[in-house]
Amino acid sequence: MKTNWNRRIFSLVLCMALLLTGFPVAVYAQDAQPTGEITGSGDVENETPIEVDVAEAEDVPVDGSFTLTDDGEPVLEVTHQNERAVTGAFDGTMMNGFYTADFVMPDTGYNVFLTGLTKNNVAQIKQAIIDNYVEGKLFEMKNLGFIDVEKTWYGGDDSQMCVAAAASNMLVGSGWAAQAGFTNSDDVFERFIEAFPNEGAYSTMEPHIPWFFSGFSRYWSYDSPGFGGYLPQYDLGNTGLMDNYDFDDETEAIYNRLREGYTASIGLSLYRFEDHELFGGHEVTLWGFVTDPNYPADSKEHYKYIFVTDSDSNLAKKGKDRRTAPDVMSMIPIEYKDMFNTGKKHYWYSDPPVCDVVIGSAYTLRPYSPDIPYETSPDATLNRATTSDITISALVVTNKPRNFERFDELDNEEIISDPSFWSEEYKPYVTYSESTGRDGKVFDSDKTFYFCPYLKNQTKVDHVNQGGGLSTRLTVTDDEGYVVFQKDYELPESISFQQADFDSRYARLFYSFKAQLPPGNYTATAEFNPNHTAPEALYMNNTKSFDFKVTGNQLLGDADFDGNITIFDVSLIQRVLAGLKNPTASIKKLGDVDQNDDLDVVDVTQLQRWLLGLNQELNIGKVV
Numbered sequence: 231m232k233t234n235w236n237r238r239i240f241s242l243v244l245c246m247a248l249l250l251t252g253f254p255v256a257v258y259a260q261d262a263q264p265t266g267e268i269t270g271s272g273d274v275e276n277e278t279p280i281e282v283d284v285a286e287a288e289d290v291p292v293d294g295s296f297t298l299t300d301d302g303e304p305v306l307e308v309t310h311q312n313e314r315a316v317t318g319a320f321d322g323t324m325m326n327g328f329y330t331a332d333f334v335m336p337d338t339g340y341n342v343f344l345t346g347l348t349k350n351n352v353a354q355i356k357q358a359i360i361d362n363y364v365e366g367k368l369f370e371m372k373n374l375g376f377i378d379v380e381k382t383w384y385g386g387d388d389s390q391m392c393v394a395a396a397a398s399n400m401l402v403g404s405g406w407a408a409q410a411g412f413t414n415s416d417d418v419f420e421r422f423i424e425a426f427p428n429e430g431a432y433s434t435m436e437p438h439i440p441w442f443f444s445g446f447s448r449y450w451s452y453d454s455p456g457f458g459g460y461l462p463q464y465d466l467g468n469t470g471l472m473d474n475y476d477f478d479d480e481t482e483a484i485y486n487r488l489r490e491g492y493t494a495s496i497g498l499s500l501y502r503f504e505d506h507e508l509f510g511g512h513e514v515t516l517w518g519f520v521t522d523p524n525y526p527a528d529s530k531e532h533y534k535y536i537f538v539t540d541s542d543s544n545l546a547k548k549g550k551d552r553r554t555a556p557d558v559m560s561m562i563p564i565e566y567k568d569m570f571n572t573g574k575k576h577y578w579y580s581d582p583p584v585c586d587v588v589i590g591s592a593y594t595l596r597p598y599s600p601d602i603p604y605e606t607s608p609d610a611t612l613n614r615a616t617t618s619d620i621t622i623s624a625l626v627v628t629n630k631p632r633n634f635e636r637f638d639e640l641d642n643e644e645i646i647s648d649p650s651f652w653s654e655e656y657k658p659y660v661t662y663s664e665s666t667g668r669d670g671k672v673f674d675s676d677k678t679f680y681f682c683p684y685l686k687n688q689t690k691v692d693h694v695n696q697g698g699g700l701s702t703r704l705t706v707t708d709d710e711g712y713v714v715f716q717k718d719y720e721l722p723e724s725i726s727f728q729q730a731d732f733d734s735r736y737a738r739l740f741y742s743f744k745a746q747l748p749p750g751n752y753t754a755t756a757e758f759n760p761n762h763t764a765p766e767a768l769y770m771n772n773t774k775s776f777d778f779k780v781t782g783n784q785l786l787g788d789a790d791f792d793g794n795i796t797i798f799d800v801s802l803i804q805r806v807l808a809g810l811k812n813p814t815a816s817i818k819k820l821g822d823v824d825q826n827d828d829l830d831v832v833d834v835t836q837l838q839r840w841l842l843g844l845n846q847e848l849n850i851g852k853v854v
Contacts, residue, residue, distance in 0.1 A: 279309075284363045292352045298359060306333040306359045308352050328403070330489065331355050335520065344518035344537060345488050346377055346403040376517070377403050378539035378557035379415040383548035387423060392513045393431040394422040395541030396495035397438035399515040403493040405598035410442070410460035416553050418442075425454040430511060433497055435472050435593050444767075446614040446689060462612040463604040467688060468621050468771045471596045477589045478566070478576055482527045484592045485519055491597040496538070497590040506570045509585070514538040516592065517559060530566035533577075536589075537561055564589065605770045607762065614767040618693035620727055621771035625756045626682040627778050629673055631742070671778045672791055681706075681743045683756035683774065685727060689767065693727040699763040702756070704743040709751040717743055749782040749793055787837055787850040789821040795851055797841065803834050823850050 280296040284305055287298050298306040309330045329347040333355065334340070344351075361367040377399045381388045388394075398418040401407040412418050422438050431437060437447035443466045445459035466472055475484050477496060488494060494516040502509055520535035521527075539559050546555040568575045569586060577589040596602070611617040673679065681704050687693050699720065706715040727738060758772040766772070781793050789799040803821045805811040806829065813829060823833045823840070839845040 292349050341521045376557050376559045379419045380552045380555035381541045382546050390428050390430050392541050394438045396513040396515045400493040400595045404595045425452045458613045465771045473594050475592045487594045492594040494594045496592045499588045501586045514540045535561050605768045607769045609762045614689040617767045618691040619689045619767040622774040623686045624684040625774040625776045629677045631680045685738045687727040690729045705755045707753050715745045747780050749780050783853040786854045787823050789817050791816050
């Protein structure tokens with residue numbers, strides 16, 4: 231952050247009186263995070279959730295999932311997440327598993343969701359609910375311990391490292407820090423301080439978390455010679471471990487990620503009160519939402535507050551260790567509006583007396599699980615500082631190739647040997663990087679299929695095909711696993727994949743295959759360097775698969791275009807008529823079984839009767 235970010239905290243209590251004021255509300259931890267050791271298995275697969283009335287809930291244990299109800303309506307739902315070594319804040323030992331809490335805020339009816347909680351957090355929330363509903367006491371949560379690393383006094387060697395602080399919280403809350411041997415976010419943060427300069431960063435996706443995993447981060451400088459990362463066997467960028475979202479347009483997706491056990495940070499832009507000028511940026515860790523059930527989840531009015539921990543909210547006193555600073559979570563009211571009458575709306579909040587704040591992107595980290603794939607090949611070096619790492623960034627399946635995608639190489643060996651084959655005229659660098667088929671997952675059998683794998687080198691080491699033998703392979707299997715099409719292509723010795731840098735974030739189309747297939751369900755799989763001819767840091771990311779369907783002639787009544795007319799076609803038309811599904815051109819054409827150019831309930835009835843053996847005089851089932 232590039233300004234003094236000194237948040238005002240108004241209360242030790244989370245209560246309805248403060249909820250109605252619109253000010254940030256804080257809950258404090260009495261003690262800093264102590265270190266500990268990992269214990270237990272964290273296996274809760276056989277756990278049976280408990281449901282009990284709130285008036286009888288005093289003795290409900292808080293070491294598992296449970297629900298408190300009032301007159302049959304749930305008022306607190308606690309879920310013990312089934313993730314090993316995923317930790318909440320610390321209470322002397324590292325927890326295996328963490329907790330989420332859903333509860334109804336008294337009087338307003340707002341829903342609260344919090345994640346990353348310990349058993350102590352859950353016990354205090356439970357007691358606050360009981361006290362309010364049974365004894366009529368003020369609803370409050372005091373001294374809750376949260377994951378909240380703090381920077382030191384202003385001007386220290388960590389003054390600009392809010393992104394590193396948020397990354398530390400995310401790594402601890404998601405359990406990855408525990409897998410690397412860390413027991414608290416302060417230790418992770420100080421490791422970042424040792425390796426990185428004291429300067430601002432763009433987001434938690436770059437550079438700190440990638441460096442933590444692999445010892446390598448593109449576009450950023452760091453001082454860690456010989457360091458290969460704590461978890462180099464994982465491919466952070468190509469296995470969905472990290473994602474980013476636009477907070478304005480994808481709030482519901484971020485909320486759902488938290489519910490799935492992900493940790494998250496949000497990027498903030500800071501605007502002066504007096505002149506509305508942008509003067510800095512900041513990053514905080516996101517732990518939950520307060521929502522209004524009177525509005526749908528995809529509406530802007532649904533989200534009322536966010537829960538965050540902030541590395542600047544309670545700095546350690548000058549000369550003191552950061553561990554002495556209280557761990558604070560703030561509940562902040564947010565509003566979607568055009569703050570400065572610019573014609574653009576965003577989610578904002580005010581942070582008196584400092585500035586107005588606009589919420590930008592959110593970055594999520596998947597929680598650790600033993601089921602997440604990782605590199606197992608003994609050939610992999612796991613060192614991206616000295617070895618290149620090629621990944622297939624996309625596999626495009628299409629009937630409509632673009633003009634820079636060439637498909638005739640296997641049909642004309644002279645083209646392969648042509649020295650200009652890899653010339654600039656070929657335009658091998660393109661910005662396309664989606665992982666799905668460009669034209670959807672259903673194709674006509676009377677057209678040619680084109681399979682286009684794209685590669686990128688995600689290290690600072692050039693990948694050169696010295697000595698030949700570097701090949702690519704395209705395999706297509708049917709739904710029974712039989713290989714129906716396979717071709718290999720050996721790349722020329724002149725081919726190379728240049729190192730990644732800030733100005734070259736491109737995926738390279740290195741070869742394209744074409745084929746014709748009969749109707750059926752298929753899986754296309756592209757492989758690069760399948761025989762490990764050339765050394766790489768990882769081989770697990772050299773494969774990309776894509777499922778697709780090939781249909782024959784279009785049959786009237788086959789609304790879902792799967793080649794068969796079934797009750798599922800009836801259900802699909804009903805969903806369209808109910809407004810639950812967009813009416814695509816094929817649905818409107820194939821679902822209009824009475825062929826009057828109007829998709830309506832009559833078509834549903836006619837199709838149902840046809841499936842029962844009636845109305846056989848219609849053209850249902852015939853080619854259209």
